[in-house]
Amino acid sequence: MATLATVDLVKNYGRAPAVRGVCLTVDDGELLCILGPSGCGKSTTLRVIGGFEQADGGDVRLDGVSIAALPPNRRPTAMVFQKYTLWPHMRVFDNVAFGLRLRHLDKATIAGKVGEALELVGLPEVGRRYPHQLSGGEQQRIALARALVLEPRVLLLDEPLSNLDARLRVRMREEIKRIQRRVSITTVFVTHDQEEALSVADRIAVMNEGRLEQVDTPTAVYNRPRTLFVADFIGRMNRLAATYPGDHGALRTDIGLLPAPEGVSWPLGTELVVAIRPEDLRLARPGDGLAFRARVEVVMELGHYRQVSLQAISGPVPGPALIMIVGKDVDVRAGESIAVTPTRYLAYARPAGVTDEDHDRRAEDAPAPLEVALDATPRVAV
Numbered sequence: 001m002a003t004l005a006t007v008d009l010v011k012n013y014g015r016a017p018a019v020r021g022v023c024l025t026v027d028d029g030e031l032l033c034i035l036g037p038s039g040c041g042k043s044t045t046l047r048v049i050g051g052f053e054q055a056d057g058g059d060v061r062l063d064g065v066s067i068a069a070l071p072p073n074r075r076p077t078a079m080v081f082q083k084y085t086l087w088p089h090m091r092v093f094d095n096v097a098f099g100l101r102l103r104h105l106d107k108a109t110i111a112g113k114v115g116e117a118l119e120l121v122g123l124p125e126v127g128r129r130y131p132h133q134l135s136g137g138e139q140q141r142i143a144l145a146r147a148l149v150l151e152p153r154v155l156l157l158d159e160p161l162s163n164l165d166a167r168l169r170v171r172m173r174e175e176i177k178r179i180q181r182r183v184s185i186t187t188v189f190v191t192h193d194q195e196e197a198l199s200v201a202d203r204i205a206v207m208n209e210g211r212l213e214q215v216d217t218p219t220a221v222y223n224r225p226r227t228l229f230v231a232d233f234i235g236r237m238n239r240l241a242a243t244y245p246g247d248h249g250a251l252r253t254d255i256g257l258l259p260a261p262e263g264v265s266w267p268l269g270t271e272l273v274v275a276i277r278p279e280d281l282r283l284a285r286p287g288d289g290l291a292f293r294a295r296v297e298v299v300m301e302l303g304h305y306r307q308v309s310l311q312a313i314s315g316p317v318p319g320p321a322l323i324m325i326v327g328k329d330v331d332v333r334a335g336e337s338i339a340v341t342p343t344r345y346l347a348y349a350r351p352a353g354v355t356d357e358d359h360d361r362r363a364e365d366a367p368a369p370l371e372v373a374l375d376a377t378p379r380v381a382v
């Protein structure tokens, strides 16, 4: 068993807070991704967990027991750093064996464990080579083997694939997932790449400016982003300003009226943001009550689907710019005017006294968005 928890973790550099009260739990054998923009505190969080930085507040616990006082080499964690570096003057074998030698294990045991670790990452034959005789992806796997050979109870990976080209990244992330599953190791995987997080994580912790915005399964983070920051950071999102006049059960938006979520108790005049995923817009059919007109600006062929840039037409002034995703069988051309209808939206109400900027940023006390399904048409899979 290895359940990792951070309790109200705080880290300041000088006066500037890098991590502000992060509470995370990573279950035994779980792969949790910390995802967020550059500078939001991902590496700092990971370094505090690994003991490479001292926290200014809070605690790090393994199975309920604090490990905060232990130096990195006495923690049951192993880390692959953002700029993983294999020692260039050492053969692969010695790179992987390094941590075991520090533990004064005997030669035969070390040889056995290094062999197993190299086997695990699929490179049993390269022990005698030097790092420069390996490809980027192979070096990456050796960096992983060097962490795994220590048999840590928690594996910490800081952007482990950032030095690799796009294709290799995809291959390696599948590889890491496979190895992680096989050894069933509690893992924290830091990335700023949403696709990477969505594809490997059991759960994703979305971080912004030192705080956690949402911790959820990839599906939940995508379908029900808790804040507008998460909504924009993960996938594409169309945003519309909306108000709730309160008199006829509908929201007023720049693409017309939308049915309000059932049972809402917003005050009259409440301002909201309506968020619509590109795949939750489709061509309207005759009789669609919520249809609005839009001009097709650009059609991008993206393999098995098409991404359509739209300019909504709402009276004399141009309406909002929107993105729609349709299947490749749907024929739309740049320049034509089409009727579009939303099939689902999320409504984010702004609490009283909160400015636009706060509304985007503040995760705490933000009310959960309300989800409204407008019809039962199957969505285009992307």
Ligand SMILES: Nc1ncnc2c1ncn2[C@@H]1O[C@H](COP(=O)(O)OP(=O)(O)OP(=O)(O)O)[C@@H](O)[C@H]1O
Pocket: 013, 017, 018, 036, 037, 038, 039, 040, 041, 042, 043, 044, 045, 082, 192
């Ligand atoms: N050693 C340090 N001294 C001072 N400030 C630091 C130090 N390390 C990080 N910071 C600051 O703390 C904040 C968080 O940095 P951190 O490295 O955790 O970000 P990150 O989310 O890992 O970003 P990236 O995706 O670019 O790696 C940043 O504003 C950064 O400038």
Ligand SMILES: [Mg+2]
Pocket: 042, 043, 044, 082, 158
């Ligand atoms: Mg980092």
